[in-house]
Amino acid sequence: MTLGNRSERAADEGPRPALAAAGARLGLVVALLVVAAVAWWWSAEQMRGMDSGPWTALGGLGWFVLLWVVMMAAMMFPSVAPTVALYTRMTKTRTPVAPSAFTGGYLLTWTVAGAIAWGVGAASSRVGGDALAWDSGGRALAGAALIFAGIYELTPLKSVCLTRCRSPLGFLLGSWRDGSLGGLRMGVRLGAWCLGCCWALMLALFALGVMSIVWMAFVAVLIAIEKLAPWRSLVTYGTAALLVVLGIVVLVAPTAVPGLTIPGMRDMVMM
Template sequence: MTTVGHSAPPLRRLEPVWLAASLLGVALATWLVVIARMEGMDAGPGTNLGGLGWFIGVWVTMMAAMMLPSVAPMVLLFARVSRQRAIQRRAYIPTWIFVLGYLAVWTAFGLVAYGVYALVAALEGGLLAWDRAGPYVAGGAVAGAGLYQLTPLKSICLRHCRGPMHFMLHGWREGRSGALRMGVAHGTFCVGCCWGLMLALFALGVMSVFWMAAVAAVVFAEKVIPSGERASRAVSVALVALGLWIAVAPERVPGLTDPRGTPSMHSDEISEGVHGSRSSGVSARAWAVVRSYTNGPARAGQRKEFPWRTGG
């Protein structure tokens, strides 16, 4: 008598497939949410970030959309190692704890970025208006992000992100708290690898779906495709060239929204809407910035004051 084996693999062998599908599904869902939330929103340099709570919610959604595809190899390897250790009668560690630690680091990065934005918005005094130094600052930020691509720190962090097996072999931590620390550690390397690209995104328009997709594609190419390190160097050249282009002729850059193109950018109109703020010694610009923190970000045609707009 012959023994007929099961043609279907055990359920646990399908776990990587389900996990990969879940990661890509969440990434797709968050992209759809981001596109819906960004519809009609001002997408140029110096975009108003809205209230802190609103921004953090959108930021975490953005990071899930942009980063989950590129972090998938690390997450899948973590799940595989954790599953194998459970077979050896060691404690099973849920993969979501690792992902939580990873996203926590990017959330902290978003908080820092928001704080820098708030400080600049309060102190810039019209210097970053698009008809003054705005294009040079935005172009310099993009070019600086390109130069960072060539630094040793970028290379170290990118090598870590491209080699998840080394991290699992030498950085494994036991228990749930260990998984959380591992997620934080990997997230820290990821921030070290990608913070320059995020700086470029803020300079180009952090609420722009076009630039978000472009940065996400670069992150994925650097970390996942076989020639990612060469792609990183090519991106460096492209960013430096783009930064110079923005500084010299921003109106000719494809996909770059001119901040002066919306009706809300006339500081004299905003000044008229501030109830006696000039007479009380508080500038209209500062008052408008303070008011913007209590509301959501502006959409096309709404009246709000941003950095990097026309001065006044």
């Protein structure tokens, strides 16, 4: 059987090999989950009182990228931990260097994505100005972003990227590189597939409030369910419907969305 055939056969097995490897590498998985828990705590502390609702100001580049990396560790490590465990089980080295390089490459992709997101946000604020304020076009833009994220769930590109994320064994067999540098490259590549899978969900996070720990947790749960739950079609269509409905409610009755901070509402209450 060729490597390509083995990769296709592994892709059909879904996340089961990774979950089995996670059980065998329990210590590594626990370590990643501990890092994720610390990242959740740190993110909550840093974002306390900063949630201004949809399209919250992102602050300076350095501060935002640092917070973004920690957020990605918090949101992604629980769902990517089984893949890291499977990679560690398959690699010939028994040192922590290779899995660290693999995980670092994964985060590197998301770091670049965060810097790009900051650049787009800064440029949009500079060009759009008050036109993107909540009472102007911001509300419509937030609702449209959520509806678009729901529609993206049903696109072929989303399906291809999600297949790679849900089939760690197929991904590893199809892109294997030896050594720490190879692990770094594989981590970057896995991060790219994950980015293709989840970027619209991240857009939804910005549309709901990127500095909100509640919406951060909401998106993290959606990502974990999509990658690990066995009922792929049900999860995909359910997520799409949820995002579309959420976008419609934001457009017609935003105050009905629990946990959504309406820009300017806090100041009106205080007055």
